[in-house]
Amino acid sequence: MQASSAQQSHILELQLLDSEVMQANTKLKSLPEIEQLLHIDKRITSANEELAQVKAEADQIALELRRGEVDVETVTDRIKKDEARLSSGNATPKELEQLQHEVESLKKRQVDLEEIELEIMVKNEAIVARLNTLTTDLSSLETLKTEINQRLTTASTEVNLLILSKTTARNEVATRIEKPLLDIYEKVRTSTGGVGAATLIGDKCGGCNLTINAVEMNRIKALAKDELLRCEECRRILVRV
Numbered sequence: 001m002q003a004s005s006a007q008q009s010h011i012l013e014l015q016l017l018d019s020e021v022m023q024a025n026t027k028l029k030s031l032p033e034i035e036q037l038l039h040i041d042k043r044i045t046s047a048n049e050e051l052a053q054v055k056a057e058a059d060q061i062a063l064e065l066r067r068g069e070v071d072v073e074t075v076t077d078r079i080k081k082d083e084a085r086l087s088s089g090n091a092t093p094k095e096l097e098q099l100q101h102e103v104e105s106l107k108k109r110q111v112d113l114e115e116i117e118l119e120i121m122v123k124n125e126a127i128v129a130r131l132n133t134l135t136t137d138l139s140s141l142e143t144l145k146t147e148i149n150q151r152l153t154t155a156s157t158e159v160n161l162l163i164l165s166k167t168t169a170r171n172e173v174a175t176r177i178e179k180p181l182l183d184i185y186e187k188v189r190t191s192t193g194g195v196g197a198a199t200l201i202g203d204k205c206g207g208c209n210l211t212i213n214a215v216e217m218n219r220i221k222a223l224a225k226d227e228l229l230r231c232e233e234c235r236r237i238l239v240r241v
């Protein structure tokens, strides 16, 4: 197949632009922010799970605290009643003795219950502090996620604009290439993972990097400049530069 030097250099120009588009697409898929977002999402999920667990524990402790308060109140009320009865002077000596005995044991019970209540209060303070820390951590993570998302948007926009401008340029170059040559280029490019044309560097194909044998090189050297070369190994269009 014949192709003028101008056509051959258009093909190389097209290849350069297509490679740039391909690199930009790879960059778009591997922007560091994508990995960072995956990582932060995992951290947010686990922080939310922990928060739910701690909230359930906090609810349980709050319930225990209310029960404890009621228990102390009940005993305190009972002591007040008994003491009122004791000081009323209406009770018989036997009742007085019973009442004094009851007040004594109620006071012991009151001390025990107050101790239990105090322990629950300490537990409650700890869990409330834990809840606050977790809530603050979660909010920092959400802020960080928003920042990373913004950085990702900025970076993606930049790469997408580059892709757009390179694609426009490659489409413009493609209009200057004769259809049969462009068809070969596109066919090889599709089947070789993106590279349809390469330069011949010395006796090496710039596409597959394999050395062309001496016989073939002699044949190439004897060919006219507008004779289109193809690498025998990878079938890419080879351009002499």
Ligand SMILES: [Zn+2]
Pocket: 205, 206, 207, 208, 209, 210, 231, 232, 233, 234, 235, 236
């Ligand atoms: Zn090759």
